Structure formats: C-alpha cells, structure tokens
Amino acid sequence: MSEKVQPAAKGGPDVKKFFKKVFNSLKAFFSKSYNIILVVFFVLLAIGVIAPLVSMVWDSLTVHTRVEADYINEIWEKNVKKGDFTFMQWPTLLFNTQLDVGMTQSYSVSVFWLPLVRSLGMALVACVIAVLGGGILAFLITRTNMPFKKFISTVFVFPYIMPSWSLAMFWENFFKNNHVAAAPGIGLLQAITGICVPEWVVYGFFPTAMVMGIHYAPFAYILIGGILRNMDANLEEAATILKASRFKIVRRITLPIVAPAMVSTILLVFASSVSSYTVPAFLCKTNPSYFLSLTMRSALSVGKFGEGYVMATVLLVLSVSILLVNNAFTRSRKRFTTVSGKSGQISKIDLRKAKWVIAVIVLIVVVFFAIVPLFSFVIESIEETPGDIKTATLKYWFSQEETIDDVFLSSRDLSTKGIFFNSTVLSSLGRSIIIAVCVAMVCGTCGILVGYAVSKKRHSRFANLVSSLAFLPYLIPSLSFGAVFLSVIKNDAFKFLDVSTSMKEASAVAICIIVGSIKFLPFASRSGTNAMLQLSGEIEEAAIITGCRWSKRMTRILFPIQKSSFISGYLLPFISCMREYTLFVLITSSFTLATNVMEYFTRNGASQLANGINLLIVLFVIATNLIVNKVTGASIDKGIGG
C-alpha cells in the first residue's frame, strides 16, 4: 500500500505544476477575446453545421425503402434490409450498367455521369461569366473615368437582389419563340423584332449558365470592386514606372491582388450554380434531367432517397473541395494590408473617347439584365390576360375586392385583393422583413466577430477551422438544410418552435430566424474576415495601448473604419433572406413569408399577384439598400471588402 502512495506524493508538486501550467495557459488563452469568440463559434457551428452534414452523408449510406433494398439485393447480390447501413447506394448510382429496352446509355451514364459533367461545365461557365462580367465592371468603375458610374453601380446589383428564378423566367419569356417547339408562346424579342433565336439560346446549358452567371456577377463585382477600391494605387503605379505595359500590369499586379476575391467569387458561384434547382427547372424544358441538381431532385421525388443523398453528397464534396483549394490558395498568400492608416490616392485611367462607347455598351447590358426584368414584372402584374397589354388594369394593386375568381383560391384562408389591401400579402411581407432584419443583425454581428477572431489568429489552424466551418452552410443544399431543422423542431425539447401549434406563424418566424442565421452566416463571415484582414493590426493596437476596452475598440475604431464592408455584411444576408424560398419551405406555411405566398400564387394561377409580390420584394430591397447608402454611406455595391 505504501508503495502506491509514494509516487503520488512525489508526483504531487509535478501534478500541481502541470495543472498550474494548464491553468495558466487556459487563462492566457481565454484572456484574449478572439479566442473566446473562436471557441464559442466552434461549438455553435459544430452543432449547426456539422450535424446536418453528417446526417446527409449518413443518409447516403442507408437503405431507405424496401424497394431500394430489393434493388440493391438484386443487382449486387446482397442481403440488405430497409434501415441497414450500406455502401452499395454508391455503386448503385455510379456504376450501374442497367441497359434496358429503349435505353441508349447505361443508367449511371444517363442519370449520373452526363448530368454531372453538364453541371460542372455549367457551373464553370457561370463562374467565368460572373468573374469576367463582375470583374470588368469593377475595374471600369473603380479604375477608369467611365461616365454614369453611379447609376451603373447601383443598378448592376439588381440581378443579385432578384430571386434567381425570376431572372430565369424573364430569360425564357424574352427569348422564347415559335421556332422552338418546347416553348409555349412567343417572347418579347420575337414580338418586337421578329427575331427567332435557336433553341439552345432559350433552353438547356447556355441559358442556365448565363442566368447563374448574371445572377452572381454582381457578387463578383462587389468582392473584386471592394479590393480594387481599397487597393493602394501605388502598387500599379510602381509597375507603370517600371515600364510594364498596361496589360502586363493588370496581369501581373492587379490580377494577383484581386485573386483572392476572384477565388471567393468562383467558390460561391460554383457552389450555388452546381446545386441550383430552380433556374435549371425553368430553363431545361427540353430535357428535365439535364443537370445533376435536377436528377437529384427527381431521385428524391420518386422515392429513391439513397441515390438522391449520394448525389447531394457528391455535390457537397465538389463544393467542399473547391473550398479547400480556396483555403490553400489564401493561406499561401501574403497578407495584403490595404488600409494601413496611411493615406493613398487612386488614379483613374483616362479612357478618352472610348469611354462613351464603353459606357453605352455597359449601360445596355446592365439595363437589359437589371431594369427590363423589373419592367416585365410590372407588366405581368397588371395584365389581366398574361401577354396581352390591352387587358392592363391596376386592380391587382389597388382593388379592395377579390381580384381572382377561383374556387381553389377562395376555398383557402387567403385574400386575393389588390396587393396594397391584401392582408395575406402584407402580413407575409411583414414577416419576411422581420426575419430578414433579424437574420441580418445576427449574421452581420457574428460575421464581424468571426472575422475579427480569424484575422487576429490568422495563422492558427483553429481559426482556419472555424472560418471554414462558418463557410460550410453555404455549401449545404438549402432543402436538405431545411429538412434537418424540421427534424430538430419535431424533437420535444424544441416543441415551442413547431409551426403547427396555435402560435404557428410566430414559431415559423422564430425557426426561420435560426435557420437563416446559420445558412447566411457565410456571407457575413466572409465580408467580416476580409474587412478585418484589410485593417493592419496596429490600428487596433494603437487603441489597446490607450486602455480602450475591447467593446469600445470594436464600436469606436474597427467598425467605423470598415463601416462599409461591415454594413455589407448585414445587407447581404438581409437580401438573401428576403428572397429565399427553398430554405424555408419545409418549416413555414404557405402564407408565412412573401416568397411562400408568391410561390403559392404562381402555382395556383394568380400570376399577377405573384409578379406584384416579386416586384415588391425587389423594390423593398433596393430601397433598403439606397436608404442604408444615404444614411451610412455604405451599400452592397460599395463592396464587401476584399
């Protein structure tokens, strides 16, 4: 017995010393506000992000139905039952050589591989369009003396504000013509000019890539413009003095500096395009299984959950690998401190006479994609007979009586009065605004905190981990995300959030705020991180030395300096939330949000009201943007930093 005690006694001081050391290092660790932030967000994100991800991957390794089990047993000679864990879902989708009568390619090729290749191609083309379009515009706006800058800059972000599928709808309605068999009716282009574009312009790969690219080009513009605006012009001027040609400067100096923003854009556009469902659904009328997102949804729709989740996992893996590439890229990059507390001026390139030509071209493009769709929403919200301007009426806006005579709609507790007197529309719009504002507040603030912590611990793996975690929600398909939270609120502990209780709309609002805050955090954390990375650490240190509290440093020093970037971090989640549908659809009723009501009206033949709501959403966001711009000087087009 005594033998046992001795080592312990001996070890006593050592143990004490050890614990003291641990205690000291913990104390030192948590005395830094950024470490606390990192730990808190790590825990929150692990729950809110990792859990859904794991459940999704798990679903791709589970036998979901009896039919699925039978099929796996049949082709792989296994003996699995419903509910079993299996890897066979993967080969069942990826290497299935089934070639039945009438089939020209094997099942895997036609349902998985071809759509995958098309999706990848489409996402890449969308990236190119977004980066080129947004990048060139960013360059023209920040670096040249092109006229109409203010107008172009303001209007160019509209396509990003609109729901992407309304842009797809606009594309179809504009280009369709009676030479394209799959298109019902004729579009604006044919009606005005008589020009009939070939089918590939209206449906399939090209228009999908275009619409996704255009929808996200403002994003590229915002990101790249932010850097160009803040970049020290000396960097370029130095090269000019070294006799580098204009082209060489762009290629060797400007491009590498905006490269991180370009990579961020590519990452975001790629992830969104590759898993986008609504846009392809509109623009693939000739082949409804053209892209992987479509075949994924179809697998889920026809009850082939296993295959559906395998595809969802593949899409996720693609996005995550791009995220990893992005991380590797930014890690090896030198830290660009563009706001150093030292002044710098930017000189503009004189385009001379070309400026008018360029401006006009840019104006035409911008107006076509940003103003014309709005105009078309207006038209479609006043035409009693769609496509017939002679039936224009304002009743869908101002009538105090029911505007749609439809037994289906009237059998519901909803109003079809003119939008300004429509309780269903107005209350849903109110809820949308409440949710968007709350989500923006939560995301924006968290984004700044994450950005702060990550920039302070830039070289630490832990910070990189938290930063990546904060980005992951972007990569999880919205519908899966909603589904996971649906199962969470069915849990008794979260009963109070269940949308089917008597407090249903309030509960729906609460759960939407939670889900939205996680899903849209990436926007804010990106802009927060970028903004913080731009600030040289000394700006804060100068305040630390004066004995300024952390909270005061944040509110009095850091926030005001990068105000515009941070406010963008609030605006982006706000906008995304206002126009989100898929994410919330499982956890809301048909009338909770403006987008719910809009979708419901579209589906049930009240397209005038639906278009009116769409217009209201877009105008509301634009107005918010302008007001924020006037009041704070920040706006989303002014950049969310590098």
Added chain:
Amino acid sequence: MKKFLLVLTVLAMVFSATFALVACQPKEDLEGTAKVVVEASKMSLEELKDASKKEMEASNDTFKVVGLTSVLAKTLTAFQKEYPWVTEANSNCKNDYKDYQLLQALETAEKSYFADFALVQDVRSIANYDGDLLHNYVPSDYKELGLTDNDIKPLKGIYFNKLFWTNTNFEKITGKKLYNIWQLAGHDEYVDSDTKETVPKDHADHLSLSSFQTAASEQINMSFLLCCEAPENQKRIQDAYQKYYGKPWSSTEYTSAGQQWVTEYIANISRFHSSDGTAMKETQLKDDWNAGYVYYGAFAKMKDAVGKYYTVAGQEEDPILKDLIIKEGDNAGKINAMDTVKWDWEIEGFNGFMYAMCSQIVNNAKHPYTACLYARFLVTLGAYEGSVYNSSLPAQDGTIGTKVNQYGYYFPASNTITYAKGDWTRDQHIAKEIVEDYEYLKDVKLSQVNRILALISSNNKSK
C-alpha cells in the same frame, strides 16, 4: 457457508430468469399506432366518436392534419362542425406541401410525433411507409359508405385524374383527330444517321407534339407510365394497337405493348411542362393556339379555365374564336377559357390516368382515433358539402353553385355522392382511364423506374 452460497446461487438464478422472462416477454404482433388503427378499424362509428372525444379531451396538443391539397382545410372546418370536440383551437392543418416535401417531412414520424393524419398522393410511397410511418385505417362500415373493396387498401380519400387534352384549334391545325393512344407513340419522319435515308412516319395520323410533366419529378406521372406496363392494362393497349395499325401487336424487342407505348411516347415528348397548371394556361394561350400540342395533365386544372374569360380584341374574325365569343351578359365580347380546351376525346386505349389521394394515419400520432374519424369523414357527403360543393363554379351545363360536383374538381371516393349533369361520373372515369393499381405498383422494381428515368434523361426529341 456452502449452504449460503447455494441459496445465493439459486436466488440469483431465479432473479435472472424472471428478468429474462420480463425482458423477453413475447411481443404482441402490433404495438403503438398500428395497434390503435387496427382496433379503430373494428369500431363502430359511435365507439370511434367516443374514443376520439376522450382522446382529444385528454390531449394538450393540437390535432394535426397534413397533405397536399387545400381541400383538407375546408373539410377540417366541416369536421369541426360535425364533431365539436375538435375545434379551431385544438386542430391544425398544413396542406401546402409538395409531394416530395411531405414525404421528407413524414420521415420524422419514425421516432416522434409529427402529425395525426396525412393525405398522401402516390401509392408507391404508401407501400414504402406502410405499417412503418403510415398506417391504413378501414372504416368498419365502408360498404355502407359507398366504398368498394378496391377503395380500402389503401383507404382512398379523394380521386383525381390526369387526361390528354388539346385546344379547340387542334383539329384544324393538325388536320387530325386524337382518337388512339398510338398516335402519341410511333415516330415522325426522320433522317437515319447511318444510312442518311429519310424514314417516313410510321402512321399518317402520328402526332409529333406532346407536352408532359416529367415523371422524373412528378410521382403520379411515373405511376401512370408504370401502370401502362401493368398486365391488366395490356389488352386495351394491344386492342388499340390492332385498331390503329390494323395488325395484332407483337414484338421481339418489347416485353409488352405497354412497354413499347411508354418507350415511344417518352421519345415523342417535345415539351416538358413545369406544372399542369402551366400546361392548362398554355392550352389557352393565343400564342400556343396554333402549335397543335397534345397536353397531358391534371383534369382538376380545368377549374383554372372554367371561371376565366379572355378578351379577343383584334381576333374577332378568327375562324375558330368567333364562334366562341359570348354574345350577351357580363362577359359579352369575351370568350370563356373553358371553351378553348378540348378534352373529352373518345380515345382508343385510354384517356388518361385515374388515381387517388389516400387517407393515412401517421405513426406516433397523438390522436389516432380522431385521425381515423377524420379519414372516415373524408369519404362522406358532409366533407364534400364542406369543401367543393356550394362554390360559385359552374357545372358543365352552366348550373352555378348548389350541391353539385363540378368540372375539373375532385372526385369523391364514395359512390353515394352525386354528380352534376354533364360531368363524367367516377365510374366513367375509371372505365375510360388507366387506374392506379396499388397491388401492382407496390411491387414494381426499381429497375423499371430507372428505365423510365433514363429514357426521359436521354429524350432528345426537340434537338
């Protein structure tokens, strides 16, 4: 000491044996919701009402009804009137799911309470979830309620159907009638890519333009195509073949006439419409007026056309439209959109697909008896009077309103409910259409589904 040990051992053995007995108590065949539903199926209406009342009074939760159609909310209101212990405060209806969303949402019922009653479309999903997430209730008095044996497994709630329709201009544009399903199969004239020779169309009456909502996302259309391959439907498809081609059907390539029809029909689809509602609108669209499409879509969407009137400014002299212009009344000078849709073709083979939404009791329901009571209520006249009857839609003969079943609306599962003059009855629909077959669909192999998916994804008709 030894004795003590012995006693101890014996005690231990007895204890563990008891424990084992308790633990391995022979399980009853059914438990939980499944058991309750079986019991409810044996109850009379009065017993069921008592059980429901008792259960609602004991519960502090709401009675939850989920589904895909607005009819649920209306019938829930009627249900509350009939059975006053269910009130607006203690019941809730969420009926705006799309089919895949409802199925995804139902998954949560595996472990916890999600809802009490679900009206589920697509019997293949029901087959998957049967006895697991969903339980089938059969009213003990189903025969008195006007249901047949075909209506109870699973218990039908509301019948729907999808039909082939065209616009009024169709015959004039194509110069053909739609009279045989094989017109939609076969092939148009094409140039063979190997021989560079032009292959003529397989039949003079071939129709090359069809609009279909993809079976890749619409389960009902998948069920339709699958049922076309069901053995019981082969005769009508073969007969149609015989009439169309003038020879009996035979093939070395295809295993059935239905399979051949499905394969060729998919290859012949030139537009995949996004929803049947859209397709209905396209039928009426002036711009699509001269295309000559055969649309396939939900008959219920006829309601969109019934109450809609269009001005025909500038087209008063259109040879087709001029006869449709309303001469007097509120809508004088306009045309009724319903008049532009032509649907009651006499088509050899079939006119479309008849299917139902089925009443199911959700696993872990907190109010299973009330859910059964509600399922029973759905097939009674009371439910119909509370929902689709009494609305302002006209029947085909123009009768507005009172207690009629109208054009394009849901079909009661019960035979005892009357129809408006001019409407096909439920049985007429069943006779003219392919009928969703639970027994066949529940055993359909995934490879059969995959074949159809692959055919759709390699459709290149319009390229």
Added chain:
Amino acid sequence: MPRIELEHVTKKWGSFTAVNDLNMVIDNREFIILLGPSGCGKTTTLRMIAGLETPTTGRITIGDQVVFDSEAGINVSPAKRDIGFLFQNYALWPHMTVYKNITFGLENLKWKKPDIEARAQEVMQMLKIEEFRNRYPAELSGGQQQRVAIARTLAPRPKVLFMDEPLSNLDAKLRGEMRTELKRLHSDTNSTFVYVTHDQLEAMTLATRICLIENGVMQQYDPPLTVYNRPNNLFVADFIGNPSMNFVKVGLKEIVSPRELKLDFFGSEVVYRSDEDIVFNKPQEDAVTDAAPAAEGEQPAQPAAETEAPAEPALPELTLGIRPEFLPITDNGSFHGTAYSTLPAGMETTVKIKIDETILSSVVFGSIDYKMDQDIAFDVVGNGVVLFAGKERVALGSVAKK
C-alpha cells in the same frame, strides 16, 4: 522610475524562433535602440515589452511590476503597462480628426474634459500641428501624419515610449529633422525611449545604448561609440558604420608575444600590436554562447587578461577590421593599390582602393578626385584596428609595416 528588465525572453512561432533567450535591462530615461537587419526580432522584442505580443517563455518587468511571467502566468495588458507606442505606419484612425485621434486615448483614461483639451493643445503646440486640428489623416502629408502620431502617443504622458521604425516612411530631410526633435523630445519628456530601427546612423545619433540583434540573438548592448569602436564580432562591426569597416583576411606568421603578432597583410609582413594580451578562443565556440553573457554584464565581453598562451595548432581564421578613417591616403604610404572608384560627398570623400582582389574603403576629409585605376598609396594608422579570430573580436591594436 521605470526600469525595464527582460529575463530569458524567448518567442517562437511554431519551429521558428524569433527571439532567443533575451536578457536585457533598460534603465530609466534611457534612449535604447534595438538595431538589426529586417526580420531579426527587434520589432518582436519591442512588441513583447509593450504587451502586444506574448512571449513564449521568460519574464518582463517594468518598474516594480512584473508585467509578464510565463511561469507565474502573469500577463498584464498593454493598457496597464503605462506605455506609449509609435507605429511604423502611424496607425492613425482614418475616421477621426487629428484632435479626436489625440484625445481618444485620454478619454479612455477618463481624463476630465478641460484637462484633455489642455493636454491636446499642449502636444499639438509641441509638435506644431495646431492648424491641422480638424483635419482627417488622409488630408495630411506623411510628415504631418508622423507628428500627429507622435502627439497621440505623447498625450497620455507615458513613462515609457516605444517606437517602431517611426521615421522610415519619411524623406531624408524630414527624417533628419525628426531625429533632432526626437532627441529633444527625449530630454523634454523625461521618459524612457525604446526605439526600433534598421538604420545604424539613426542608432548612432540617437541612442544612449544600442542593442544589436541578429537572428533573434543579442549581439551587443553598449553605448553607440563602444559599439562602433569595440564591436564584439564581425556582424556588429559590419553593421555599424558607413562606409562599412574594411575586413582583410590575414595570415598569422608568428606569435611574437602575447601582445604582438606578425601577420601577412596583402603579401607584406606587418606587426600587429595590442595594449592587451591577445587571447584566442577555441574556434568551435560560436557567437551565440559568447554574446549572451556579454549582454548580462553591461560591459562587452573582454578577452580575459589572464595569461593563457595563444592556442597553437587550431587557430581560427584571422581578420583585421579597419575603419575607413584609419586608412589615410598619403603619397608615401606603406601600402599600394589602385583607385577603383572615388565618391566625393563634399565634406569628405570615400575612396575605394583596389588591392589584390579586395576593395577597401578609405575616407578622406575634403574633396579629392582620383582617376580610375590610378595608383594610390595608403597607411594603416591608429590603434583601433580590430583583430577578429573567427567571428569574434580578440583585440584592438595597431598595424605597422615592418
């Protein structure tokens, strides 16, 4: 008052050691300059003392207060160390006016309003920036921004002032002016200054003591002239002085006595005489272990005067370090070379003399111009010629041609 003491301070980033076991004492009212090439750890040292960086191990004391101790887990925040910090890029807050920049810190210290106003007025006057009071940093020139930054740093009357290359962003003239003013400021404010620079001239002209660091290791910590005249090693000798010290590799011909050697100097035999015994260290001993104790005792490490016979066989390589001013050009000089290049600067002229394959610098008072490749004769004078064995200084002495 505040005496700053660093004991065994080490800072590591992963496997990279930025500062290695640094020991240093800074006395009250000193003007200490941390000098060294970029990346040597001098800024890290400064930031550790200020509390902006946390050392990996070690202990830092300011006055009587231990502000950092890795053992005891003490880490006082920068705000509580009563210091001022002047950043290289000034770190002015771009969204605040000059006045706000200056007074922000005072507000944080809960000064009374009139005091703040008075103090701001005082420092602005001191730095002649009153007229910019309401301007934003972006509206000021570099020199003006610099003054604002200094004003902001001085405003709370810190007892210790840290400066991180504060003049490096200024033009040469302004830098010269600011140097003069900084020196005055030092005596006016009665504060201790710790200053980081890589400019040896700045260090020579401003410091009371220079701390020379290379690769995270202190090389010498002495008053400027000591560093200049008695460099501890080749690195210090080379780093200090402009033009740099001339290094001539010499062969040892004979150890005449402990204080006298015969050397081979560009082919001719010379006698090197020192006032002290010449003691050779073992060649294995490297700079690190040698320099550290040198820092502790505030005197440069002196080769012990104790009699220890010069090591015979394994002698390290010998180098003579000759300051350019010890190489006068005279018509009858003992050594001959050619004029490689002449760099007249008005007051003095730097002549580059090529001898064999080596180029030596000589500084001559006044303006002279030699033709390229013209023959030049020169002498080696004075007894400040440094003898290095390996990298270490072993003696100071004179060179005479036999």
